[in-house]
Amino acid sequence: MGxxxxxxxxxxxxxxxxxxxxxxxxxxxxTDQNILLVTIDxxxxxxxxxxxxxxxxxxxxxxxxxxxxxxxxxxxAVVTLPSHTTILTGHFPYEHGIRDNSGFRVADGTPxxxxxxxxxxxxxxxxxxxxxxxxxxxxxxGFDVYDDQLPEMKGDVSYALPERPADVVVARALDWIGRQQxxxxxxxxxxxxxSPYRPPPEYAAKxxxxxxxxxxxxxxxxxxxxxxxxxxxxxxxLVIVTADHxxxxxxxxxxxxxxxxxxSTLHIxxxxxxxxxxxxxxxxxxxIDVPVRxxxxxxxxxxxxxxxxxxxxxxxxxxxxxxxxxSADRPEYFESMTYNLVxxxxxxxxxxxxxxxxxxxPIPELYNLAADPxxxxxxxxxAADRVAVLLATLKTYNVAPPNRPGQENAEVAAGLRALGYTxxxxxxxxxxxxxxxxxxxVEVDKDLHTATDLFENGRLDDAVAxxxxxxxxxxxxxxxxxxxxxxxxxNGQVAAAIATLxxxxxxxxxxxxxxxxxxxxxxxxxxxxAKAIQVLQALPASDAEAQNSLGIAYIDAGRFADAARTFRAxxxxxxxxxxxxxxxxxxxxKQAHTINAGPERSAKLAEAEADAKQSITVDPxxxxxxxILGVVMSDTGRKAEAVDSWRRAVELDxxxxxxxxxxxxxxxxxxxxxxxxxxxxxxxxTAPPALYPQAIEEIRRYxxx
Numbered sequence: 001m002g003x004x005x006x007x008x009x010x011x012x013x014x015x016x017x018x019x020x021x022x023x024x025x026x027x028x029x030x031t032d033q034n035i036l037l038v039t040i041d042x043x044x045x046x047x048x049x050x051x052x053x054x055x056x057x058x059x060x061x062x063x064x065x066x067x068x069x070x071x072x073x074x075x076x077a078v079v080t081l082p083s084h085t086t087i088l089t090g091h092f093p094y095e096h097g098i099r100d101n102s103g104f105r106v107a108d109g110t111p112x113x114x115x116x117x118x119x120x121x122x123x124x125x126x127x128x129x130x131x132x133x134x135x136x137x138x139x140x141x142g143f144d145v146y147d148d149q150l151p152e153m154k155g156d157v158s159y160a161l162p163e164r165p166a167d168v169v170v171a172r173a174l175d176w177i178g179r180q181q182x183x184x185x186x187x188x189x190x191x192x193x194x195s196p197y198r199p200p201p202e203y204a205a206k207x208x209x210x211x212x213x214x215x216x217x218x219x220x221x222x223x224x225x226x227x228x229x230x231x232x233x234x235x236x237x238l239v240i241v242t243a244d245h246x247x248x249x250x251x252x253x254x255x256x257x258x259x260x261x262x263x264s265t266l267h268i269x270x271x272x273x274x275x276x277x278x279x280x281x282x283x284x285x286x287x288i289d290v291p292v293r294x295x296x297x298x299x300x301x302x303x304x305x306x307x308x309x310x311x312x313x314x315x316x317x318x319x320x321x322x323x324x325x326x327s328a329d330r331p332e333y334f335e336s337m338t339y340n341l342v343x344x345x346x347x348x349x350x351x352x353x354x355x356x357x358x359x360x361x362p363i364p365e366l367y368n369l370a371a372d373p374x375x376x377x378x379x380x381x382x383a384a385d386r387v388a389v390l391l392a393t394l395k396t397y398n399v400a401p402p403n404r405p406g407q408e409n410a411e412v413a414a415g416l417r418a419l420g421y422t423x424x425x426x427x428x429x430x431x432x433x434x435x436x437x438x439x440x441x442v443e444v445d446k447d448l449h450t451a452t453d454l455f456e457n458g459r460l461d462d463a464v465a466x467x468x469x470x471x472x473x474x475x476x477x478x479x480x481x482x483x484x485x486x487x488x489x490x491n492g493q494v495a496a497a498i499a500t501l502x503x504x505x506x507x508x509x510x511x512x513x514x515x516x517x518x519x520x521x522x523x524x525x526x527x528x529x530a531k532a533i534q535v536l537q538a539l540p541a542s543d544a545e546a547q548n549s550l551g552i553a554y555i556d557a558g559r560f561a562d563a564a565r566t567f568r569a570x571x572x573x574x575x576x577x578x579x580x581x582x583x584x585x586x587x588x589x590k591q592a593h594t595i596n597a598g599p600e601r602s603a604k605l606a607e608a609e610a611d612a613k614q615s616i617t618v619d620p621x622x623x624x625x626x627x628i629l630g631v632v633m634s635d636t637g638r639k640a641e642a643v644d645s646w647r648r649a650v651e652l653d654x655x656x657x658x659x660x661x662x663x664x665x666x667x668x669x670x671x672x673x674x675x676x677x678x679x680x681x682x683x684x685x686t687a688p689p690a691l692y693p694q695a696i697e698e699i700r701r702y703x704x705x
Contacts (some may be wrong), residue, residue, distance in 0.1 A: 013634050033274070034237040035122070035185045035301055036230065037113070039087065040219055041080060041130055042193040042257065043243035043677020045073070045269045049214050055213035059227055060241060060271065065285045067239070068322045073292045074332045074352060075245050078265040079258050080132040082337075083244035083294065084189075088112040088139060090298030092333060094398040099337040106138030111310075114185065120307060123184040127173040130163045130191030142356040143187075147172050163252030165200070166190040166222035173369060174229055183235070185301075188226065190219045193247065195256050212247065227275060236276035237701050238304050240297060243268040252375070253442040255449065260438060261336045261348055261359065261545060262375050272300070272322060290327045290536035291352065292318060324613070329354070333397045336438075341402060344510070345441055346432035351394045358390035360399075362437040366390070401430065444474050446482070455487050461643035463487060471507075478509040482517055492690020494525035515539055516549050544570045544577055551583050562593040578619030585611035585628045622652030630662060650679070657687045661695050668702060677703060 047053040050064040051071070077083045077093050085091075085098040089112050114124045124444045128134060128148040133176045141148040147174075149164075173188050192199070192215040199207065199214035203221075207214030230237040245263040248254035258623040270292060273285070295315030302310070303317035321327045332352035340347040350359040357375070359365040366380040366387055380387050418642040434440060451466035467484040470477055482506035488497035499520040505511060515535050522532035532553040537544035547570045554563035564587050585608045592604035612629040615622055630645035643666055649659035667676035680699040689696055 003078060008126075011082075021227060021328050031306075032183065032235050033162060033304070034183055034230070034233065034235060035117070036226075036237050036239045037185070037187045037297075037301070038223065038226075038239065038241040038485070039084060039088075039187070040191050040193065040216070040241070040269075041189065041191045042195070042245065042247045043216055043219075044246035044249075044264060045243075045267045047193075047213060047246075048220075048269050050271075052669070053213070054210060055207075055216035055220070057217060059220050059224045060269075063227065063239060063241065063273045064271045067271055068286050068288055068318075070270040070272075070292050071287060071289050073242070073268055073270035073294075074266050074334065075268050075294050076332070076334050078245045078261055078334075078336050079338055080130065080194075080244050080263060081137055084133055085139065087242070087244070087297050088114070088187075090295055090310075090315055090637060092295065092397065093335060093337075094400070094402070095314075099402045100341050101132045101338075103340070105136075108138075108141070110138075110141070112139065112142055113298055114187075116142070116302060116310075117185045117305055118142045118144075120305060122305070123182060124186075124189045125173065125176045125184065127169050127176070127397075128189045128191075129166060129169045130194060133189055145176055147176070163191045163194070166192050166219045170222045170226050174226060177229060177233075179517060185305075188223075190222065192216075192219050195247075199581060212249065217256055224539075230275040231277045233277070236274050238277065238301075239271075239273050239275055240301070241271040242268065242294070243299065253446065256447070258338045259336065259442065259445060261334050261350060263357075263369065263373065266334055270297075271279055272318060278491040286322065286325060288321060288325050290321060290325070291330045291332060291354070292327070293330060294319065328331075331393060333394070337402050337443075339438055339445075343474075343478070344429060344436070345438050346436040347402065348438065349394060349397075349399055351390055351397075353390060356386065356390060358387065358394065360391065360394055360568055361439070362432050362434045363439055364391075441505060444470050444477065448477075448480060450481065451480075460487060471503075475507040476509050478504060478514055482513060483508055485517060485521065487572065489521055489525060490688050490690065492688075494521065497521050497539065498526055512539060512543070512546070516546055519549050519553055523553040523556040527556075529553050533557065539568065543622045544574050544580070547573075548577075548583055551580075551587070555583075555587050555590055558594075560587050576624070578615045578622050581611050581615030581618060582622055582625045582628065585609075585615060585625065585632075589628055589631060605632050605635055621652055623649040623659070624649075625649075625658045626652065627656050627659040627662075630659065634662070634666070634681050639670075642666065650682075654682070654686065657679050657683060657692060660687070661692070663701075664699055664702075683687075 045051050047055045048057045048060055050057065050061040050069060071124070075083050076086050079101050081101045081104065082093045082098045084104055085096050086093060089096050089110060093099055096106065096110060098106060103450040114126070118124050124143045125145040126139070126143045126147065128146070132146040133139060135146055169188060169190060173186055177184065177186060182599045193212060197211035197215050198204070199211055201216035203218045204211060207217065227239070230239070239573060245257055246268060247257055248260065248262070248264045252260055252262050254260050293315060295313070296318050297302060297315070299313050299315050299317040300319065303319050314349035334350050334352065336348040346362050348359065348361055350357065355368060355370040357367045357369055364380045364387060365378045366373045366383055367377070368379065447466050447470045451463045451470070455463035455468060464484060464487060467480045470480040481500055485497040485500040488500060498518065498521050501514050501521065504514045515538060519536035520530040522528045522535065533550065536546060536550040536553055541547065547566055551563045551566035554560070554566060564584060567580045567584045567587065570577050588604050592601050592608060595601040595604065609632045610630065612625045612632065615625040626645045626649035630642040630649065631636045633642035633645060643663065646659040646663045649656040650663065660679050664676050664680040664683060667679065680703055684696055684699050684703070687696060
């Protein structure tokens with residue numbers, strides 16, 4: 001019985017290969033075929049078993065065995081949003097303008113594969129696994145469905161990171177594919193290999209020493225049902241599988257990605273194949289060693305779909321490359337801009353011509369990848385002539401300073417930080433020295449990650465010492481000051497937190513994020529609203545997050561009219577800013593609490609309730625709005641509704657400590673002891689002692705009584 005079951009399972013797993021195989025030669029242009037683009041985040045080419053890697057990927061291996069596997073494919077950027085924008089638009093990062101995950105949005109009207117295929121009669125669906133590609137970043141035009149329903153967006157507080165696993169993403173895609181009658185273009189994005197590496201238990205056990213590879217093996221497993229389903233459709237499907245970038249895994253001192261552009265993060269897998277259930281032959285795959293690039297994917301898709309050629313696209317269709325295994329010279333431009341934009345380090349650009357790779361930094365680098373694939377020997381010091389030729393090639397691309405990032409709201413910044421991305425905005429510069437070269441600063445980045453880990457593991461003194469070491473070495477590192485100040489503030493050392501941020505401003509750290517945090521601490525912890533207002537008024541009126549912080553400082557100063565005016569100005573900038581509505585509710589509620597009784601108090605409470613409800617309409621994930629709504633309901637005699645609202649607040653955000661305290665207080669007063677104990681224990685276990693000392697002691701007495 002056991003043997004028969006295993007044989008059946010194996011047969012089902014390979015049925016679409018056995019029935020006919022998938023041809024590596026694409027169908028003629030305009031053929032009635034579907035198109036599937038699969039992007040697997042953060043996946044090195046040498047991770048997949050088809051490329052000789054340690055992650056067992058049988059489904060991708062079968063696809064490669066019957067299609068075209070490119071051994072020398074490269075991305076143009078080493079973070080998620082810029083790379084995916086290049087894949088979908090066919091343009092270099094400096095052309096589409098997306099240079100980092102933080103502070104950039106794809107401009108309205110930007111043509112993408114989806115906007116180009118939609119007029120040709122394709123149904124279009126995108127199924128997203130990770131936060132950096134959610135709707136807010138602007139890749140939605142042209143898609144009938146853009147499914148990015150991440151768990152934390154629905155209040156699943158048990159899910160710590162803004163991503164969802166590949167099997168869930170694939171299930172959503174399969175449901176949509178099953179409802180299509182005509183041709184479709186589907187984009188499936190798997191985010192799992194991104195750090196932190198936490199594969200499901202079976203894969204965690206199998207890859208216990210290398211969980212990163214366990215994530216990739218799980219993605220491959222999840223893709224199996226998708227490939228199997230394509231074999232049952234009435235028309236063939238062109239399948240393109242690639243990664244946005246790779247992962248350093250400690251090579252060159254970089255633990256993840258985003259800083260350098262060595263092959264560990266720039267060299268990516270690329271597989272192109274057709275799943276054609278009508279094929280009468282078992283096609284054999286082709287391994288292609290010529291250079292290809294992300295910018296070649298969009299022209300390939302458009303060529304296969306019979307779309308009009310676009311001469312403005314810098315890439316070229318891979319049709320003839322797949323047919324012949326040969327191509328004309330395809331130089332590769334690449335960049336890594338995150339640490340320039342965020343910390344003011346030198347911008348990294350480079351070119352790859354044949355197997356020569358040039359990295360343009362204050363300390364230039366040249367590698368012969370044919371002889372030195374691990375980039376261990378920098379040839380630049382002894383190869384001035386070759387460096388000059390490659391530098392001239394690089395200058396044929398746009399090497400102007402990158403456009404500066406816009407300002408992120410707190411929610412987006414927090415989501416990116418949860419995934420290990422650095423956020424912020426450094427001042428623009430035009431000259432850099434060797435001291436600004438990322439190679440000289442890699443230890444700074446490692447120390448910042450180490451300090452965060454130390455702090456999260458309760459080792460405050462060690463974390464503080466590490467942040468101070470970073471500041472001593474690089475005094476303009478804003479995120480070191482901000483993290484150090486946060487650690488002080490969370491531990492009740494408000495004066496030290498404020499002094500740290502004031503030092504940051506004196507030492508030339510990028511001002512925007514420092515000023516917002518300083519203004520918040522001055523108003524909420526330092527009881528110096530006047531100084532907070534002064535600090536925040538220096539920021540632009542067009543900066544929504546800064547204006548929200550300024551409005552809160554006005555509330556703390558009792559200047560309720562100024563606060564309301566400020567929040568309404570934010571809404572004029574961004575009518576969907578739920579936090580501004582929430583803050584309007586706070587202003588009205590606090591003003592109501594300054595009025596003893598009467599119609600004016602009732603009117604302010606009604607105003608607070610209306611604004612809180614509007615904030616929830618705009619953004620249902622705002623736990624703070626439910627906290628405020630509960631207070632209004634309690635003040636107006638609706639105790640049961642208040643409790644329900646506070647429960648919802650805590651479901652959405654377990655750090656809504658005011659809601660937790662109010663739940664304990666109200667339930668204890670109502671003699672609902674079991675539930676009161678539940679929320680009381682949660683408050684005592686999670687609320688920062690430095691910020692809630694009296695409340696914690698009060699609840700401890702109740703729990704012990």
